[in-house]
Amino acid sequence: MDFISVAFCTGTDEPSQDPADDHNGGAQDLTVKPFNLRWDSSGSSSGSFKINFPIGDEQHGSLLRLIQDCQPASFGYKGDDVNDESYRKAAKMDRSAFCVDFCPYEVGIIDTIAQVLLPNAASNIATHGVKAELYKLNIYSALSGFFKTHVDTPRSETQFGSLVVSLPCHHEGGQLVVRHAGNSLTFDWGNSGSGGKTSTSIQWAAFYSDCEHEVLEVTEGHRVTLTYNLYYAPGVGDLAVNSPAMDVKTLPLYKKLQDALRDRSFMTEGGYLGIFCQHAYAHSTVEGVKSLPAVLKGADMAVYTIFKALDLPTSIRPFLYIDDWYHPTFDWRSQRLSDTSTTYVGGKMRPLVITERGGEGDGPDDILPSFEGDWLKVNWLIKPVKDTACVNLIHLTYGNQAGIDCVYSYAALIVTIPPASERVPA
Ligand SMILES: O=C(O)CCC(=O)C(=O)O
Ligand SMILES: [Fe+2]
Structure with a gap:
């Protein structure tokens, strides 16, 4: 037309x-x-x-x-x-x-x-x-x-x-x-x-x-x-990259984060900050992946915009919600994790991944690379809301009975915080 x-x-x-x-x-x-x-x-x-x-x-x-x-x-x-x-x-x-x-x-x-x-x-x-x-x-x-x-x-x-x-x-x-x-x-x-x-x-x-x-x-x-x-x-969705009508620097969270970054004791060595997205997005479908970050809503958009305005590398990434079994520090004998501080974070948003790995002889190290992510030490600022999860990875299982397993992911904002020596003038 x-x-x-x-x-x-x-x-x-x-x-x-x-x-x-x-x-x-x-x-x-x-x-x-x-x-x-x-x-x-x-x-x-x-x-x-x-x-x-x-x-x-x-x-x-x-x-x-x-x-x-x-x-x-x-x-x-x-x-x-x-x-x-x-x-x-x-x-x-x-x-x-x-x-x-x-x-x-x-x-x-x-x-x-x-x-x-x-x-x-x-x-x-x-x-x-x-x-x-x-x-x-x-x-x-x-x-x-x-x-x-x-x-x-x-x-x-x-x-x-x-x-x-x-x-x-x-x-x-x-x-x-x-x-x-x-x-x-x-x-x-x-x-x-x-x-x-x-x-x-x-x-x-x-x-x-x-x-x-x-x-x-x-x-x-x-x-x-x-x-x-x-x-x-830009439309409403692109507040993330273009918000001429609103000065994000006037938002209270901006000032708080700016103060934190100026403080040498805050994440002195640098690292990752993680913020679970509060709203559900179709982040594991082709269309959903394309629409982010433009369709971020409410607090998610506000936080994303603030981190961007602070010039901090910020990306929306999926992280897997998985049983302890997948974790590299899972101890079979005690059935516990010896270190719970890392999370498997996808390198980027991706539509559903289906892998044939996971069958006989395969373990988490064989399955997870299909998702192209990393075990990252993330300081989580906000806890996940269970109903925002999407199936993002399907793999084979091998046990008494062969089958398939669905792995869920959440969308999160992952912010890279440089070490204090790089952010605060000496
Ligand atoms: O008035 C109209 O319907 C069209 C006017 C027009 O083409 C113009 O102003 O360029
Ligand atoms: Fe005309």
């Missing part, structure tokens, strides 16, 4: 999901509370003005003033901004000149775009979020406001598309036609469009940057739109 429109239908026909249908895609309706647009007028009676949406007849004067305060809309051509009314006849207002209390995030448009457009993005950018940046207010007026076929100029490498929101104001015509790879979709947001909409609702469409599109002639009234540039954004 290369373009989508609104999923909030109120009793009108829902458009086909098949973009190969050259059909009218304008039967959507998103009713929102009335909202205001305020702008600065630079005309003869300069000052600030306000118009309320939906625009009714009584606000005709304000609408005319708004149009007067706009400039002719240009378009990008070979790197220049060009004004040419045979190509685009519309008015524009830059975002710095107005403010509007309609927010596409609040009504769920951006979530819908993230859900529908991002999974299909032909891009290697592993991200789950969408940032919509308000670009312009445009007005296409009768008679003959239009914008001929074009593709939008990307504003940066991370821009993947455009969003057009049609604000409730009476008009007819002005259909948006979006085309891609021989498919075409028409969004008719005018009052006489199929679906018999009133002019009290928001209409919108979003499409990838490589989609050609045009606005057909407006035959009656004024078609008022907000356009947004759509960018890939």
Whole structure:
């Protein structure tokens, strides 16, 4: 799917999901509370003005003033901004000149775009979020406001598309036609469009940057739109690598750990700190492995982010929950461990490992290397929660009866703490 429109239908026909249908895609309706647009007028009676949406007849004067305060809309051509009314006849207002209390995030448009457009993005950018940046207010007026076929100029490498929101104001015509790879979709947001909409609702469409599109002639009234540039954004999951809105250094745990690291008596020789992940993750499946650390939740994400901010090598690794029998210091005669301080930690997250080792003559030393881990001395800060374990290793067993054994693992944050001599100035 290369373009989508609104999923909030109120009793009108829902458009086909098949973009190969050259059909009218304008039967959507998103009713929102009335909202205001305020702008600065630079005309003869300069000052600030306000118009309320939906625009009714009584606000005709304000609408005319708004149009007067706009400039002719240009378009990008070979790197220049060009004004040419045979190509685009519309008015524009830059975002710095107005403010509007309609927010596409609040009504769920951006979530819908993230859900529908991002999974299909032909891009290697592993991200789950969408940032919509308000670009312009445009007005296409009768008679003959239009914008001929074009593709939008990307504003940066991370821009993947455009969003057009049609604000409730009476008009007819002005259909948006979006085309891609021989498919075409028409969004008719005018009052006489199929679906018999009133002019009290928001209409919108979003499409990838490589989609050609045009606005057909407006035959009656004024078609008022907000356009947004759509960018890939880290999304909520990537707090781990990018949290511009939150300074992790202000979290109390950050300060505590910083103090500990400055203290020479804290892990003087260095070593490993371990934190059991408090939440369950599908850390032993292919998809689950790919989604970490982005899907860390709650305290797990906070702790991970803090260690990263402290520049400490921190990785999410599985560690095996195993019987004493697997342990290198297990003493057969006493049936005890002579040293309980080490844990078998996988080198990295991995999907389920199945090994044929473990049969006759094989012991833990033969089985565990299939998991590619190490016995590490880990200082555990947080105890495990049993129900977060996943089966991560399956091996053969040999005894009275041959069989198989499942070994469970937990996800843990393993932090490498350098020796005090390397972290604290002498
Ligand atoms: O108003 C529309 O539907 C599309 C406008 C457009 O293509 C643009 O501003 O680049
Ligand atoms: Fe465009």
